[in-house]
Amino acid sequence: MKLMITADDYGMTPAVTDGIITCIREGLLTQTGLFTNMPSTQYAVDRMLKEFPDFCLGQDINFSTGAPVTDPSLIPSMVQENGQFLTSSMHRQLDKKDPHHVKYEEAFLEGENQVKRFIELVGKKPDYIGGHAYRSDEILQVLHDLAVKYEIPEKNVICAELETDPESMVSRHWLTAKTKEDGTFDFGMETQLMNSPLELFKAGKLSYFDKALKEDGIVHVRTHCGFVDHELVKLSSFHMIRMMEAEFVCSKELKDWVKQHQVKLVSFKNYKD
Helix, strand or coil: CEEEEEEEEECCCHHHHHHHHHHHHHCCCCEEEECCCCCCHHHHHHHHHHHCCCCEEEEEECCCCCCCCCCHHHCHHHECCCCCECCHHHHHHHHCCCCCCCCHHHHHHHHHHHHHHHHHHHCCCCCCEEECCCCCHHHHHHHHHHHHHCCCCEHHHHHHHHCCCCCCCCCECCCCCEECCCCCEECCHHHHHCCCHHHHHHCCCCHHHHHHHHHCCEEEEEECCCCCCHHHHHHCCCCHHHHHHHHHHCCHHHHHHHHHCCCEECCCCCCCC
C-alpha cells in the first residue's frame, strides 16, 4: 500500500508555513502546494529551499485569498473594490446570479502570473499544479490549460487516475460541514473541534485506510495542516482544524500504523514507482 499526504495553502500565513514545515520534519507529510501571492510567500520559499529543497513542492493557484499578483484593474471580475480577491463565499453568492461571472481570460492571466512567480522564486516549475477553495468551469479550464502549457502535472488529473470507487482512494477528508440557510458551508469552531482526524483514525472510522491496505492500493489524504495565527483567522474559516490535522500527520499512532503495515510514503513525483 502507498500513502500520499498533501497539505494545501503553504505560504498562506507564517503560522501555516511553520506548521507545514513541522509536518515535513516531524510527520508524514509528502507534498504541499505553495501560494505565490501572499505576504509570507517569500518566507515560505526561503524555509523550504533551505530545509527541504528536494521535497515535493507544488502550486496552489489561488483566486480567492489575499491580493492578486496581477494589476487588479486587469482582472475586474475577480476582485473587490479594494483590489483584494473576491473571497470564496463572495464568489459563491455571485454564482447564484451568474455561475460564469469569472472571465476565463482574466483568470488565465492571473494564474499564469502566479506560475511565473513560482518559477522566479523557486527556480523551477512546480512539481504539480492545483486550485484553491473556489471552483468554476472557467477556473478548472484555466488550471488544466496552465498545466498543459507549462507541462506541469495536474492534481485533478492525477486524482482522477487514482480513484477506483467513490468510497476509497482519493482526497478523503474528515471535516463534515454544516450547511447554512443561504446554502454556504459552516466550518465554525464547533464543527472543526468535533472532527479530530486522529480520534477518527484511532476509532477505526477512516475505513478507506483499511480498504486500501486490503487492496494494496493508494490513499491520498488531503489536509490543510498548519499552525494558527491571527492573520489566518482573518483570511480563512479553516483554522482550528489545521492544528488537529497537523497533530494527526505527526502522530505516533499514524507512524506506528505505517510502520506496522510497511506502507510506502509517496508524492505526486514518485507515486508510480
